[in-house]
Amino acid sequence: MKSKDVQNIVFRKYQDSDTPSKIFRDLNGCLGLTTIKRWCKMIRDNGTIELSPPSGRPRLSRTSKVIQKVKHKLTQNKVSVRGLANEIGVSTSSVHRILKEDRQLHADKTVIEPKLTGEQKNKRKQFANWIFNHFRKEDTMRFLFSDEKMFDADGIYNAQNQRSGAASRTEANE
Structure with a gap:
């Protein structure tokens, strides 16, 4: 209208x-x-402009009141979409729509990067300089470099469950 x-x-x-x-x-x-x-x-x-009401089904769960509730809950603490839906009393798909369309947020996985010691950084620089000085570029194209996998003994960290809602990747990292 x-x-x-x-x-x-x-x-x-x-x-x-x-x-x-x-x-x-x-x-x-x-x-x-x-x-x-x-x-x-x-x-x-x-004598007046009388427009007909908009066609289509009225919004039941994505009302401004529910959108404000979602916004308030997100500022309080980090919660899952399913938990948020249960607290507010709407479906998970409605909460997804509110987060994506109304709040312009998307779920980002928390990225855990291992902290390197000064000794590890020096060893990496020495290795890179050694490769640079002793091999040609054509030779290095045949190398396959891999990194070590991080294993957690107590199994607390799970990347699938550690997500945060943010408008951009840098905001998610903060």
Whole structure:
């Protein structure tokens, strides 16, 4: 539905005996010419602009009140989508839609990077310099470098469960 302010402008300009095309030019393409003509016809016939209610099913769970609840819960603490849905009393797909479409957030996995000691950093630099000085680029294209896998003895960390909602990757890292 069009804004009431735009409706009031069209109504006032039509009452000041402006033509629909002049109203269209004054609004700078903010509204279509056919819409302005239809509204002018409504003003001529009824004296007001009465628009019909929007078609389609009304929103039941993605209301502004529920969106504010989701926003408030997210600022309080980190919760899962399923937990958030249970707290608020809506479906998980509705919470997903609120986070993606209304809040422009997406789930990012928490990335854990191992902390390197100064000795490890020096060894890596020495190795890189040794490769650079002793091999040609064509030779290094045949090498396969791998890194060690981090194993956790107590099994607490799980990358699938450690997610955070953020608008960008840098925000998620913070």
